[in-house]
Amino acid sequence: MTNLTEANMADPQDSRRRPLTPRAKRYWGSLIGAGLLGAAISLLLLPLSIEAGHNIGTGDGGFFDPFENPINPTLAVLVSALWMAGLLMMCLIFYRSIDEFEERDYLWAGTVGWYAMMLTIPAWHVLWMGRLVPPVGIWWIFAIGLLSNNAVWMWRKFRK
Amino acid sequence: MKNRLKVLRAMRNWSQAELGDHLDVSRQAVNAIETGKYDPSLPLAFKMARLFGLRIEEIFDDESDGGQHG
Amino acid sequence: MLNLMEAQMTDRDDADNSNARATIWIMLAALGIVMTGGAIAGYWSEMRSDGGDPLSPPGIIALALFIAIIGGLAYSIWRNAHKIKASGDPLSRREKLNNRILVGSGSLGAIIAVILSLSGRAGDGRPDVFSNAPISEPVALLLAFTVGVLLPLVSWYWHKKVIDEQEEAAYRTGTLFAMYAFWIIAPVWWLLWRGGMLPAPDGVALYLMTTFIVVIIWFWKKYR
Secondary structure, rough: HHHHHHOOOOOOOOOOOOOOHEEEEEEHHHHHHHHHHHHHHHHHHHHHHHHHHHHHHOOOOOOOOOOOOOOOOHHHHHHHHHHHHHHHHHHHHHHOOOOOOHHHHHHEEEEEEHHHHHHHHHHHHHHHHHHOOOOOOOOHHHHHHHHHHHHHHHHHHHHO | EOOOOOHHHOOOOOOOHHHHHHHOOOOOHHHHHHHHOOOHHHHOOOOOOOHOOOOOOHEEEEEOOOOOOO | OOHHHHHHOOOOOOOOOOOHHHHHHHHHHHHHHHHHHHHHHHHHHHHHHHOOOOHHOOOHHHHHHHHOOOHHHHHHHHHHHHHHHHHOOOOOOOOHHHHHHHHHHHHHHHHHHHHHHHOOOOOOEEEEOOOOOOHHHHHHHHHHHHHHHHHHHHHHHHHHHHHHHHHHHHHHHHHHHHHHHHHHHHHHHHHHHHOOOOOOOOOHHHHHHHHHHHHHHHHHHHOO
């Protein structure tokens, strides 16, 4: 009887697109905002890195390394403040918009992301000490954490 | 969430660790649930209800109805 | 009736939150002993490299001071362990297994630290766990295997079979905060380094910093 009822049940909201609720708007707004913040900082730093590369170089184009070239100290402090304040604000908006189900998914994603970073760092470090690999690159660690975190979160959120 | 776990445990003269053994959780988990600092999952709440022969709402009170269950 | 019963109830393990305090003291004292040991090694080699005699009267006073600190910390461990034992706080089966795994993992970490100390040497030749000096390839591969393969397996078992849902929740919160801390601190450190204000970001320092955050939050949420 239960199975029959369940099978016959049709959720009228499944078949049509619903408008976004205020909670969903806050949710997607915080995620897109965090992405835009990262993109804005990258776009800000890239031309400065190129310019710094020219200045350091010997006049024939210099060298360009967006991860290494020095930048203006004041700018470094400003961008750091922007990153900290922006990320904290996005987190607050995000956490105010998620329900307990998503919070649980995100906690799991956090644990997996953390393990991915924290197992990679010492393993990489000792391999580097054996001079088998280059030194630990924090942006690689950052990317490993971000990708594994997002993979788990999306898998748990969107699996059916 | 308020609950009667401490009273129910005392009625059986169990320590927190003994109740933890019955529920297969640590003593800290029992302590956190008793003091309302941690809300157990549904499977654990059902396990408690079965252990004490009660319904879940006879152990836990979500305080949303003014404590009418009490 | 219910309230009366609750008020009259005396529970032998109600007051045992203090065991968390004793456990924290034991952990801090153990860390202190390791650090003081490192300080003795550093002091000894510093004296020798300066051509001094570590066993001269001032040297003996300094060493006696270090040894007294270690003695005090060891006494603190003994006293707090005794306090936990005397509280009569029984452990459930899960907790006994959990404690064994945590002590085992801690010992493994200590062994790795000793191997690194003996393999890596600081500029003046003294053992240094934080030295970045080269180590032999087999040692590097063995350590990488331990950290990259064995540790994930132990962690998997720990999550699946050992800890309960309350500890799992405490640990998950700790790791989430630690991950955020990494995501905030690493880019800021990198930016300030590029601005010439800090030395280059160090992966191991970030690792220690975030691990510390996990341990603090996990412990606080588990025992508060």
